[in-house]
Amino acid sequence: MATMTGQTALSLEVQSFADKTIASHQGKPGALLGILESMQERNPHKYLSTEVLEYVADKTDLPLAQIYSVVTFYALFNLEPQGEHTISICRGTACHTRGSRNLLQRLRLELGLPDMGEEGADKVCVTTPDGKYSLRTVACFGQCALAPVVEVDHVIYGHMNEQTLKRELEHLGHGGKRA
Ligand code: FES
Missing domain, CATH: 1.10.10 (Arc Repressor Mutant, subunit A)
Structure with a gap:
């Protein structure tokens, strides 16, 4: 200080x-x-x-x-230490309509992060206790035609589904459910 x-x-x-x-x-x-x-x-x-x-x-x-x-x-700034890998899920209308909420829930489960219910579905910025993964939501990536959109370590993935998401997590070295 x-x-x-x-x-x-x-x-x-x-x-x-x-x-x-x-x-x-x-x-x-x-x-x-x-x-x-x-x-x-x-x-x-x-x-x-x-x-x-x-x-x-x-x-x-x-x-x-x-x-x-x-x-x-600005959402790009962080006031807390971030994980080694960052996964951002779009919670804009187009992505929501195409299932981004389920993707978010799936990720929470996979990473062993607590479910925060309805309240926690729209604004998330949380890091796993081991500092490996940060999970966050964004309002819109501006890529609505590709909904649902997820960004993994600055790479945008369109038309994301649970299988692809799981595969991406494995690529990052994640072994499976922690919950
Ligand atoms: S609403 Fe998801 S990219 Fe626009």
């Missing part, structure tokens, strides 16, 4: 990366988004820690609240 004296728990290496990133985005449109994206990408667990957000706020002279509102607005 940054202190009154400007000290932070961030390593010198991360500070130096942040300084360079901030400098390279200075004066450019969308600078804050670019800075946050680079900082997240650099983190091995693909997330933005409180310390990073405070450091960026400090160095860019932007209010921390403004940075938080950006990070929480």
